[in-house]
Amino acid sequence: MSCNILAIESSCDETSAAVISDGKILNNIVATQSVHEKYGGVVPELASRAHQQHLIPVVAEALKSSGLDKSSLSAVAFTRGPGLMGALLVGGSFAKAFAYALDLPLIEVNHMEAHVLAHFIDTPSPAFPFICLTVSGGHTQLVLVKSHLDMELLGETSDDAVGEAFDKIAKILGLPYPGGPHLDKLAANGNPEAFTFPISDMKGLAFSFSGIKTAVLYFLKDNIKDDPEFIAHHLEDICASVQYALIRMLMQKLVRASRELGIREVAIAGGVSANSGLRTALKEAAKNQSWNVYLPRLEYCTDNAAMVAMAAHYKYQAGQFCGLDISPLAKMKIGNHGKK
Structure with missing residues (x-):
């Protein structure tokens, strides 16, 4: 049946x-x-x-x-x-x-x-164990995936999610909502080395994205004083430089996790995994790090x-069912199952 x-x-x-x-x-x-x-x-x-x-x-x-x-x-x-x-x-x-x-x-x-687990909708799918970088508007996590139902959180953001950073910086730049995809599109035609933004490096496998939002805000305020049309004149370069910094922060931790665990099966998931800059960076890292990389179809990001x-x-x-008395968990963690 x-x-x-x-x-x-x-x-x-x-x-x-x-x-x-x-x-x-x-x-x-x-x-x-x-x-x-x-x-x-x-x-x-x-x-x-x-x-x-x-x-x-x-x-x-x-x-x-x-x-x-x-x-x-x-x-x-x-x-x-x-x-x-x-x-x-x-x-x-x-x-x-x-x-x-x-x-x-x-x-x-x-x-x-x-x-x-969206990676198992289509083939090829990752072999266990693999590392998955899950990136969205609300989360940034590195996950060790041991099996379909056995996952371990290796590290996550200590403040803002990378998707939130993309969207809020896009809003500061005056881009339409949701801003992340618009910033990505503009970045494709910009120079990622035009401007320098801080690259945070938290201990271990933790992330932090609150600093770059503040840095971009003050950067724009300082430059608008001299040129009121600064954003319009340099929009593509600003977007490319911001995206470059955010992706570097993601990739440095992903590489670190791969080396520490000796795992070359690497995947990305979540809304930000649709970002073209991140996908390109992951493909480049696959060559340099000898990774097998898995990218979900855009509709499953x-x-x-x-x-x-x-x-x-x-x-x-696996017979893992729940009762009708189950309650939602707004801050549910990886591996958090069966608790009311």
């Missing part, structure tokens, strides 16, 4: 549903929330309301396009955390009600582990339910 799982993702501002059948993703339906654009960032309360509006249509489309009836489902999975509490509550509550109504097993999924479905597939095989 086939194993068919409906998965729901609602951790931030993407409402998504996907269906997986015997480990094969059948679809990946995503509704993006445009309501946040005029605020220049995600507004949690508005995100929760938008999830309420989008969730039923997204789930209905996922079931319809999969060719499966809800009576054919084997389980329901949802993102438990980390994420925005209100957004997690919407997705989790729907999943619980759906599972209860159909008397189906319920599977809770760690959002960051799901990003890592940003928040999506397909990655949640893939994680749920392995948890279903």
